[in-house]
Amino acid sequence: MRRTRLANLIAHELETLIQEGVWVPGAYLPPERVLADRFKVSRVSIREALRLLEARGVIEIHPSSGARVRSSTTAVGHLLASRLEGLSLTDLFEFRYIVEPEAAALAAKRADKDVLDRLAEILTEQEASLQDVHGFLALDLEFHRLIAVASGNGVLQEMVSALNAGLRETRLRAIKATFDPIRSLEGHRRVLKAILSGDADGARQAMRQHLKEVEASALGAGVPRGGDEGWEGHG
Structure with missing residues (x-):
């Protein structure tokens, strides 16, 4: 349960950074290990946070290339x-x-x-x-x-x-x-x-x-x- 709450907090922080333009549509987020160092958490927590963002339609996760901010949604x-x-x-x-x-x-x-x-x-x-x-x-x-x-x-x-x-x-x-x-x-x-x-x-x-x-x-x-x-x- 604690890990899930932590993943939600990280997902919120990442989404805020995306909304502020730190990563624009089409840009790739840093690798999991870099994000883990940045947030001082395990890569497992980062992975869960990224899956939450993927489920919300904020990012796309590609096994070969990583997590990318989705392009702006259609009308x-x-x-x-x-x-x-x-x-x-x-x-x-x-x-x-x-x-x-x-x-x-x-x-x-x-x-x-x-x-x-x-x-x-x-x-x-x-x-x-x-x-x-x-x-x-x-x-x-x-x-x-x-x-x-x-x-x-x-x-x-x-x-x-x-x-x-x-x-x-x-x-x-x-x-x-x-x-x-x-x-x-x-x-x-x-x-x-x-x-x-x-x-x-x-x-x-x-x-x-x-x-x-x-x-x-x-x-x-x-x-x-x-x-x-x-x-x-x-x-």
Whole structure:
């Protein structure tokens, strides 16, 4: 738990530096060892912080070249991010039902081996994080973002990244109230199984079922269907 809190603090500091222009879009962050020396922490904590930023859509991590600041988001991404807080639970789930099942279906057709391997790793890491709300949520965000990446559609990637960035804190509040990691993990496993099988229809249906479970969890946390409070579900 302490390491997760530390990773969150480091991620916040790095994101602030990016916003201040220390690293511009397209620039590579220093290597992990350099960042570890700079923050006086272990490389493991730096690695976790970078994964948090990747899940939020702030950076891209390339195994061969390192972490790079993402280019400015498209107009679609900017518009979506600016409107998230005003959307109702019903609006957001209708949007997710349209976007994420289709992203999963495309991923079943297009995903490359590197992304598939990372998705499988995420499920293993989630299984080891069942008692860690913050860590589990970070991996949850990364799972959904990578499915959008695997779809090969840039607009879908922007939409899911904007959802991750805009809803992280409200998702965290609800996940603490209705934390059911086993059910969420099983939903992710069904989605990935269909993607690995190249079953587009199965991936679409698995994601829809997962989102239904997420919606039920959000409602169980007492999140209102409408109004200005936005969505506080997780998944």
